[in-house]
Amino acid sequence: xxxxxxxxxxxxxxxxxxxxxxxxxxxxxxxxxxxxxxxxxxxxxxxxxxxxxxxxxxxxxxxxxxxxxxxxxxxxxxxxxxxxxxxxxxxxxxxxxxxxxxxxxxxxxxxxxxxxxxxxxxxxxxxxxxxxxxxxxxxxxxxxxxxxxxxxxxx
Amino acid sequence: xxxxxxxxxxxxxxxxxxxxxxxxxxxxxxxxxxxxxxxxxxxxxxxxxxxxxxxxxxxxxxxxxxxxxxxxxxxxxxxxxxxxxxxxxxxxxxxxxxxxxxxxx
Numbered sequence: 001x002x003x004x005x006x007x008x009x010x011x012x013x014x015x016x017x018x019x020x021x022x023x024x025x026x027x028x029x030x031x032x033x034x035x036x037x038x039x040x041x042x043x044x045x046x047x048x049x050x051x052x053x054x055x056x057x058x059x060x061x062x063x064x065x066x067x068x069x070x071x072x073x074x075x076x077x078x079x080x081x082x083x084x085x086x087x088x089x090x091x092x093x094x095x096x097x098x099x100x101x102x103x104x105x106x107x108x109x110x111x112x113x114x115x116x117x118x119x120x121x122x123x124x125x126x127x128x129x130x131x132x133x134x135x136x137x138x139x140x141x142x143x144x145x146x147x148x149x150x151x152x153x154x155x
Numbered sequence: 156x157x158x159x160x161x162x163x164x165x166x167x168x169x170x171x172x173x174x175x176x177x178x179x180x181x182x183x184x185x186x187x188x189x190x191x192x193x194x195x196x197x198x199x200x201x202x203x204x205x206x207x208x209x210x211x212x213x214x215x216x217x218x219x220x221x222x223x224x225x226x227x228x229x230x231x232x233x234x235x236x237x238x239x240x241x242x243x244x245x246x247x248x249x250x251x252x253x254x255x256x257x258x259x260x
Contacts, residue, residue, distance in 0.1 A: 028221070028260065034240060110236050
Protein backbone atom coordinates (compact mmCIF):
# COMPACT_ATOMS: atom_id res chain seq x y z
CA UNK A 1 0.00 0.00 0.00
CA UNK A 2 1.16 3.51 -0.87
CA UNK A 3 2.11 5.76 2.02
CA UNK A 4 0.16 8.68 0.56
CA UNK A 5 -3.63 8.92 0.45
CA UNK A 6 -4.96 9.40 -3.09
CA UNK A 7 -8.67 8.98 -2.49
CA UNK A 8 -11.17 9.21 0.42
CA UNK A 9 -14.86 8.50 0.77
CA UNK A 10 -16.40 10.22 3.77
CA UNK A 11 -19.69 9.15 5.33
CA UNK A 12 -21.70 11.79 7.21
CA UNK A 13 -24.35 10.10 9.33
CA UNK A 14 -25.40 12.70 11.89
CA UNK A 15 -27.66 15.71 11.52
CA UNK A 16 -26.35 18.04 14.22
CA UNK A 17 -24.00 20.90 13.42
CA UNK A 18 -21.14 19.18 15.21
CA UNK A 19 -22.04 15.94 13.45
CA UNK A 20 -21.92 17.45 9.96
CA UNK A 21 -18.96 19.86 10.00
CA UNK A 22 -16.12 17.37 10.68
CA UNK A 23 -16.96 15.34 7.57
CA UNK A 24 -17.29 18.48 5.45
CA UNK A 25 -13.97 19.82 6.70
CA UNK A 26 -12.28 16.51 5.95
CA UNK A 27 -13.78 16.33 2.45
CA UNK A 28 -12.79 19.91 1.66
CA UNK A 29 -9.35 19.38 3.18
CA UNK A 30 -8.85 16.31 1.00
CA UNK A 31 -9.66 18.28 -2.16
CA UNK A 32 -7.31 21.05 -1.04
CA UNK A 33 -4.51 18.47 -1.01
CA UNK A 34 -5.51 17.21 -4.44
CA UNK A 35 -6.99 14.02 -2.98
CA UNK A 36 -10.00 12.58 -4.82
CA UNK A 37 -13.02 12.73 -2.56
CA UNK A 38 -16.62 11.47 -2.27
CA UNK A 39 -19.14 12.31 0.44
CA UNK A 40 -21.97 9.91 1.26
CA UNK A 41 -24.81 11.37 3.35
CA UNK A 42 -26.83 8.87 5.35
CA UNK A 43 -29.56 9.00 8.03
CA UNK A 44 -29.81 12.48 9.58
CA UNK A 45 -26.62 13.46 7.78
CA UNK A 46 -28.96 13.93 4.80
CA UNK A 47 -30.00 17.25 6.35
CA UNK A 48 -26.71 18.72 5.10
CA UNK A 49 -27.88 18.35 1.48
CA UNK A 50 -31.63 18.81 2.06
CA UNK A 51 -32.51 22.19 0.57
CA UNK A 52 -35.29 22.80 3.10
CA UNK A 53 -33.17 21.89 6.11
CA UNK A 54 -29.50 22.64 5.50
CA UNK A 55 -29.79 26.25 6.64
CA UNK A 56 -31.38 25.17 9.92
CA UNK A 57 -28.88 22.65 11.30
CA UNK A 58 -28.37 23.12 15.05
CA UNK A 59 -25.88 22.19 17.75
CA UNK A 60 -27.26 19.40 19.98
CA UNK A 61 -27.47 20.99 23.43
CA UNK A 62 -29.11 18.00 25.11
CA UNK A 63 -27.09 14.82 25.57
CA UNK A 64 -23.89 16.57 24.54
CA UNK A 65 -21.46 16.37 27.48
CA UNK A 66 -18.83 18.28 25.49
CA UNK A 67 -20.80 21.48 26.02
CA UNK A 68 -20.53 21.15 29.83
CA UNK A 69 -24.07 22.39 30.11
CA UNK A 70 -26.60 20.90 32.56
CA UNK A 71 -29.07 18.65 30.72
CA UNK A 72 -32.07 20.66 31.91
CA UNK A 73 -30.43 23.89 30.68
CA UNK A 74 -29.72 22.39 27.28
CA UNK A 75 -33.42 21.64 26.92
CA UNK A 76 -34.63 25.18 27.63
CA UNK A 77 -36.32 26.54 24.48
CA UNK A 78 -33.96 28.70 22.45
CA UNK A 79 -30.73 27.38 23.98
CA UNK A 80 -29.86 25.23 20.98
CA UNK A 81 -30.49 28.18 18.64
CA UNK A 82 -28.38 30.47 20.83
CA UNK A 83 -25.42 28.08 21.05
CA UNK A 84 -25.67 27.45 17.30
CA UNK A 85 -25.66 31.18 16.63
CA UNK A 86 -22.60 31.73 18.81
CA UNK A 87 -20.69 28.88 17.22
CA UNK A 88 -21.61 30.05 13.71
CA UNK A 89 -20.28 33.49 14.62
CA UNK A 90 -16.96 32.03 15.82
CA UNK A 91 -16.70 29.87 12.72
CA UNK A 92 -17.27 32.83 10.43
CA UNK A 93 -14.29 34.53 12.10
CA UNK A 94 -12.17 31.53 11.09
CA UNK A 95 -13.56 31.73 7.54
CA UNK A 96 -15.46 28.44 7.93
CA UNK A 97 -18.52 28.79 5.66
CA UNK A 98 -22.12 28.05 6.73
CA UNK A 99 -23.24 24.52 5.75
CA UNK A 100 -25.08 25.41 2.48
CA UNK A 101 -22.12 27.42 1.17
CA UNK A 102 -19.61 24.82 2.38
CA UNK A 103 -21.41 21.95 0.64
CA UNK A 104 -21.49 23.97 -2.59
CA UNK A 105 -17.79 24.76 -2.28
CA UNK A 106 -17.01 21.07 -1.81
CA UNK A 107 -19.11 20.12 -4.86
CA UNK A 108 -17.39 22.83 -6.94
CA UNK A 109 -14.01 21.48 -5.83
CA UNK A 110 -14.86 18.28 -7.70
CA UNK A 111 -15.93 16.03 -4.81
CA UNK A 112 -18.89 13.74 -5.52
CA UNK A 113 -21.91 14.17 -3.22
CA UNK A 114 -24.23 11.18 -2.81
CA UNK A 115 -27.38 10.46 -0.80
CA UNK A 116 -27.96 7.06 0.81
CA UNK A 117 -30.90 5.24 -0.79
CA UNK A 118 -31.99 3.37 2.34
CA UNK A 119 -32.25 6.65 4.29
CA UNK A 120 -33.95 8.47 1.41
CA UNK A 121 -36.59 5.70 1.31
CA UNK A 122 -36.90 5.64 5.10
CA UNK A 123 -37.56 9.38 5.34
CA UNK A 124 -39.75 9.31 2.19
CA UNK A 125 -37.54 11.80 0.42
CA UNK A 126 -36.83 12.18 -3.32
CA UNK A 127 -34.32 13.77 -5.68
CA UNK A 128 -36.32 17.03 -5.53
CA UNK A 129 -35.62 17.40 -1.79
CA UNK A 130 -31.89 17.72 -2.35
CA UNK A 131 -29.66 20.50 -3.58
CA UNK A 132 -28.76 20.19 -7.29
CA UNK A 133 -25.08 19.46 -6.49
CA UNK A 134 -26.04 15.95 -5.28
CA UNK A 135 -24.89 13.61 -8.04
CA UNK A 136 -27.08 10.62 -7.24
CA UNK A 137 -29.03 8.58 -4.70
CA UNK A 138 -27.08 5.35 -4.33
CA UNK A 139 -27.18 2.04 -2.49
CA UNK A 140 -24.59 0.94 -0.01
CA UNK A 141 -23.21 -1.47 -2.61
CA UNK A 142 -22.80 1.33 -5.11
CA UNK A 143 -21.06 3.39 -2.44
CA UNK A 144 -18.51 0.63 -1.89
CA UNK A 145 -18.03 0.51 -5.64
CA UNK A 146 -17.31 4.26 -5.73
CA UNK A 147 -15.02 4.02 -2.71
CA UNK A 148 -12.83 1.38 -4.35
CA UNK A 149 -9.11 2.02 -4.21
CA UNK A 150 -9.41 4.59 -1.42
CA UNK A 151 -9.97 5.06 2.28
CA UNK A 152 -13.40 5.23 3.95
CA UNK A 153 -13.98 7.62 6.85
CA UNK A 154 -17.18 7.33 8.90
CA UNK A 155 -18.40 10.35 10.86
CA UNK B 156 15.37 22.39 4.70
CA UNK B 157 17.60 22.38 1.64
CA UNK B 158 19.00 24.72 -0.96
CA UNK B 159 17.95 24.39 -4.60
CA UNK B 160 18.64 26.26 -7.83
CA UNK B 161 15.67 28.11 -9.31
CA UNK B 162 15.92 30.39 -12.34
CA UNK B 163 19.68 30.43 -11.83
CA UNK B 164 19.57 31.45 -8.17
CA UNK B 165 20.03 29.55 -4.91
CA UNK B 166 16.95 29.53 -2.69
CA UNK B 167 16.09 27.74 0.54
CA UNK B 168 13.09 25.42 0.47
CA UNK B 169 11.33 23.14 2.97
CA UNK B 170 10.99 19.35 2.59
CA UNK B 171 8.03 19.77 0.21
CA UNK B 172 9.71 22.41 -1.93
CA UNK B 173 8.02 25.56 -0.56
CA UNK B 174 10.29 28.59 -0.45
CA UNK B 175 11.25 29.46 3.11
CA UNK B 176 11.85 33.13 2.39
CA UNK B 177 9.24 34.87 0.26
CA UNK B 178 11.72 37.63 -0.60
CA UNK B 179 13.98 35.15 -2.46
CA UNK B 180 11.24 34.63 -5.07
CA UNK B 181 10.94 36.27 -8.46
CA UNK B 182 8.51 35.74 -11.33
CA UNK B 183 10.98 33.74 -13.40
CA UNK B 184 10.93 31.05 -10.73
CA UNK B 185 7.13 30.69 -11.03
CA UNK B 186 7.19 28.83 -14.36
CA UNK B 187 9.95 26.54 -13.20
CA UNK B 188 8.18 25.59 -9.95
CA UNK B 189 4.92 25.08 -11.88
CA UNK B 190 6.56 22.65 -14.35
CA UNK B 191 8.10 20.67 -11.49
CA UNK B 192 4.57 20.33 -10.09
CA UNK B 193 2.84 19.17 -13.24
CA UNK B 194 1.64 22.51 -14.64
CA UNK B 195 3.37 22.91 -17.99
CA UNK B 196 2.21 26.41 -18.90
CA UNK B 197 1.27 29.18 -16.49
CA UNK B 198 -1.57 31.19 -18.00
CA UNK B 199 -2.76 34.67 -16.96
CA UNK B 200 -5.49 32.96 -14.92
CA UNK B 201 -2.90 30.89 -13.04
CA UNK B 202 -0.89 34.03 -12.36
CA UNK B 203 -3.98 35.90 -11.15
CA UNK B 204 -4.38 33.27 -8.42
CA UNK B 205 -0.65 33.12 -7.65
CA UNK B 206 -0.41 36.89 -7.32
CA UNK B 207 -3.51 37.02 -5.12
CA UNK B 208 -2.06 34.34 -2.81
CA UNK B 209 1.30 36.04 -2.61
CA UNK B 210 -0.19 39.51 -2.21
CA UNK B 211 -2.46 38.39 0.64
CA UNK B 212 0.41 36.61 2.35
CA UNK B 213 2.74 39.60 2.12
CA UNK B 214 0.00 41.92 3.35
CA UNK B 215 -1.46 39.87 6.21
CA UNK B 216 1.22 37.30 7.07
CA UNK B 217 -0.98 34.34 6.21
CA UNK B 218 -2.28 32.80 2.99
CA UNK B 219 -6.00 33.09 2.19
CA UNK B 220 -8.42 30.20 2.75
CA UNK B 221 -9.85 28.34 -0.25
CA UNK B 222 -13.13 30.10 0.52
CA UNK B 223 -11.70 33.60 0.18
CA UNK B 224 -9.60 32.48 -2.76
CA UNK B 225 -12.86 31.52 -4.51
CA UNK B 226 -14.65 34.67 -3.42
CA UNK B 227 -12.07 37.40 -3.88
CA UNK B 228 -9.32 36.26 -6.26
CA UNK B 229 -11.69 36.68 -9.22
CA UNK B 230 -11.33 32.98 -10.10
CA UNK B 231 -14.27 30.78 -8.97
CA UNK B 232 -13.77 27.48 -7.10
CA UNK B 233 -14.48 25.21 -10.09
CA UNK B 234 -11.92 26.99 -12.24
CA UNK B 235 -9.38 27.03 -9.38
CA UNK B 236 -9.44 23.24 -9.32
CA UNK B 237 -9.22 23.05 -13.12
CA UNK B 238 -6.16 25.30 -13.06
CA UNK B 239 -4.53 23.57 -10.08
CA UNK B 240 -5.88 19.98 -9.91
CA UNK B 241 -3.48 19.01 -7.14
CA UNK B 242 -4.78 21.71 -4.77
CA UNK B 243 -5.21 25.40 -5.68
CA UNK B 244 -4.13 27.04 -2.42
CA UNK B 245 -1.17 24.73 -1.91
CA UNK B 246 0.15 24.89 -5.47
CA UNK B 247 -0.45 28.61 -5.94
CA UNK B 248 1.47 29.23 -2.70
CA UNK B 249 4.34 27.06 -3.88
CA UNK B 250 4.50 28.73 -7.30
CA UNK B 251 4.23 32.18 -5.68
CA UNK B 252 7.16 31.49 -3.38
CA UNK B 253 5.34 31.70 -0.03
CA UNK B 254 5.23 29.11 2.77
CA UNK B 255 2.73 26.25 2.67
CA UNK B 256 -0.71 27.48 3.87
CA UNK B 257 -1.49 26.06 7.30
CA UNK B 258 -5.26 26.63 7.34
CA UNK B 259 -7.75 23.75 7.38
CA UNK B 260 -10.31 25.54 5.22
